[in-house]
Amino acid sequence: MDAITANVFNVDLTNDPGDFTLTGVSILNGNQGVAVASCQNLTLRDVVVQDAQFRGVEAHIAGHGLVEDCKFVDCAYEGLILVGMSGVGGQSATVRNVYCHGNGAGVPLGGIIMHVNYFTSVDVSGNTICHNELGDQGSALAVANTTGPVVENTIVLNLGGSWSVLRSISSTQLSRNIIASNQGTGIYACLLYTSPSPRD
Helix, strand or coil: EEEEEEECCEEECCCCCCEEEEEEEEEECCCCCCCEECCCCCEEEEEEEEECCCCEEEEEEEEEEEECEEEECCCCCCCEEEEEEECCCCEEEEECCCEECHHHHHCCCCCCCEEEECCCEEEEEEEECCEEECCCEEEEEEEEECCCEEEEEEEEEECCCCCEEEEEEEEEEEECCCCEEEEEEEEEEEEECCCCCCCC
């Protein structure tokens, strides 16, 4: 694995949305690990971001996102944020076997250590989120405005977080997650409700 010290991958493909792929790289002591303002498809595999002064990864995706076998450690803010692009929405996101440890110390009010939002479907599975600082209002994991499995994640020993440790909005498959020894409350799960059409 290549090690890059005090470096940041800032990518903006807004005018020509393309694909962004990064594999087998360690980013150490940077401002922010990976910041992708806009892309069609994102692949991060075997990437380590450690001691970032801001977030580990933030990416806005129009198509498909894959983050797999990555580690986000001791970042001052959130570890991983994936967002389906506004007005377009992401098609799918897979976050698998990601390790988030020691993040969030720079966000007093709290951030979301791993946040996956505005995709048509997701698969968030096999991730470990531990020993992070959630602040007063943070969460360890939030999967919102989407459907798909949120399963077999381990969320343990996170500090703070008056909100829920795991927030899942409209996710249809929330099961087999290990949530233990966190200071915050447990799970907040809410299925979106659509009112029936008025009768004529």
